[in-house]
Amino acid sequence: MDIKITGAGKTDIGHVRSVNEDCLRIDDEHSLFIVCDGMGGHQAGEVASREACEVICHCFSTLAEEIAGDSTLAIPAAFPTLGDLLVKGIRIANRSIYIKSRSRSDYSGMGTTVVAAALQDDLINIAHVGDSRAYLMTADRLVPLTTDHSWISELEQSGQYSKEEAAQLVNKNVITRALGIHETVEIDYRARRIAAGDIYIMCTDGLCGYVDDGDIFSVAGECGGDVNVIVDNLIQLANDRGGTDNVTVLALRIDRAEGGPESPVIDPVTVSKEGDEALLRENQIVESFTRLREQTQKIGTIPEPKMKSHMPAVIFVIITIVIIALLAYYIFLK
Numbered sequence: 001m002d003i004k005i006t007g008a009g010k011t012d013i014g015h016v017r018s019v020n021e022d023c024l025r026i027d028d029e030h031s032l033f034i035v036c037d038g039m040g041g042h043q044a045g046e047v048a049s050r051e052a053c054e055v056i057c058h059c060f061s062t063l064a065e066e067i068a069g070d071s072t073l074a075i076p077a078a079f080p081t082l083g084d085l086l087v088k089g090i091r092i093a094n095r096s097i098y099i100k101s102r103s104r105s106d107y108s109g110m111g112t113t114v115v116a117a118a119l120q121d122d123l124i125n126i127a128h129v130g131d132s133r134a135y136l137m138t139a140d141r142l143v144p145l146t147t148d149h150s151w152i153s154e155l156e157q158s159g160q161y162s163k164e165e166a167a168q169l170v171n172k173n174v175i176t177r178a179l180g181i182h183e184t185v186e187i188d189y190r191a192r193r194i195a196a197g198d199i200y201i202m203c204t205d206g207l208c209g210y211v212d213d214g215d216i217f218s219v220a221g222e223c224g225g226d227v228n229v230i231v232d233n234l235i236q237l238a239n240d241r242g243g244t245d246n247v248t249v250l251a252l253r254i255d256r257a258e259g260g261p262e263s264p265v266i267d268p269v270t271v272s273k274e275g276d277e278a279l280l281r282e283n284q285i286v287e288s289f290t291r292l293r294e295q296t297q298k299i300g301t302i303p304e305p306k307m308k309s310h311m312p313a314v315i316f317v318i319i320t321i322v323i324i325a326l327l328a329y330y331i332f333l334k
Contacts, residue, residue: 001121001260003194007033008227009250012235014206015243021045022204022248023112025053030060031082031119035250037132037204039178040110044101048112048180051100052093056116058289059089067092072281075271080263082118083125083191087271090114090127090179090187095282096289097180111178115146115202117252123263124200127189130178133208135216136192137199142217145200146188147268149177173209184273191266198254199225206247207238220251227251 007028013020021038023046036052038045059067067073067088068081075087093114101107113130126134131148147153151174155161179185201220208216219237223229230251238247274282 002256002258003031003119003122003254004256005031005119006227006253006255007250008231009033009035009202009248010231010235011246011248012206012239012243014246015239017244017246019043019046020246021049022206022246023049023053024248024250025057026250027057027060032057032060032086032116033118033202033250033252034114034116035132035202035204035248036112036114037130037206037246037248038110038112040101040107042106044107044110045112047100047107048097048110051097052090052112052114052179054293055093055096055286055289056086056089056114059085059092060118063285067285070281072277073274074278077269077271079189079266080120080123080125080191082120083123083127083189083266086116086118086125086127087187087189090116090129091185091274091278092282092285094129094179094185095183095279096286098183099283099286101180109181111180113175113204114179117200117202119194121260121263122193122257123191123265124194125189125191127187129185129187130175131173131209132204133202135201135203135213137201137217137220142201142213142220144213145190145192148175149188150175173205183279186273187271188268189266189271190268191263193262193265194254194257196254196257197225198257199227199230200252201230201234202250202252203234204246204248206245207234207249209245210241211237225253227253
């Protein structure tokens with residue numbers, strides 16, 4: 001399958017917050033795209049969102065073959081190769097944040113949402129936890145590809161409240177799933193077929209929590225398919241609506257998707273929590289990643305050896321020559 005993708009992303013602190021706890025990654029080499037929204041006091045949310053991005057990227061860049069061949073990490077479903085890796089990477093990220101949150105008192109209770117996409121052949125694999133979202137923008141509307149793991153979303157789905165009624169409730173931003181809060185995590189996953197011209201938008205609730213889908217579509221639809229302009233204009237839209245939260249937007253455009261057999265699509269499914277054997281293996285992976293990162297940081301901070309100064313010797317030689325010259329002057333010329 002011959003595909004070409006153009007991606008752009010940006011995160012903005014907004015007008016109110018003192019710290020940006022959002023994080024994003026665009027890994028063109030592995031066709032991997034991640035958006036996270038951290039939570040927790042003492043800037044711990046920033047730590048959690050960054051950890052999720054780093055761990056998932058590490059799984060794709062370094063551990064892909066190891067993870068794929070490890071039966072203890074197996075998930076109870078047959079997903080495409082990168083879909084399988086994406087779910088396992090998010091599980092390991094959850095484990096890493098959970099362990100880290102117990103390593104320091106100021107990290108206690110930290111967590112993060114995640115929405116991530118990995119493209120493989122003619123499919124886009126999408127996995128998420130929390131209320132960060134993914135959309136497909138068509139010619140006439142914005143199609144949600146994720147369902148929020150939030151209290152207000154669950155009320156709407158249960159039929160107890162309409163969308164308008166639920167929007168008026170207090171605590172509407174309380175999420176029911178996040179990475180790092182519990183030892184294990186349920187992950188929602190889907191795989192859909194891509195086509196040239198498709199535009200996908202991923203964002204934190206700094207956008208979709210304050211701007212309805214119709215307005216997002218209206219602004220993004222005026223950008224002529226330019227993903228950089230889409231990102232800039234949607235962030236500006238969020239800030240124009242008050243900028244009360246950090247906001248992150250990532251946009252993808254499928255420029256080319258040609259050849260190869262069609263892959264089967266996978267409708268939205270919830271991947272159940274992993275078992276004890278998988279948790280033990282995840283612990284080993286997290287420990288290995290932590291050691292590698294610490295070693296890298298130490299190497300990066302080792303000061304360069306100071307050059308030995310030869311100035312004292314040079315001065316000594318000059319003084320000696322001057323003394324000899326003076327002695328010679330007095331002996332031979334006097």
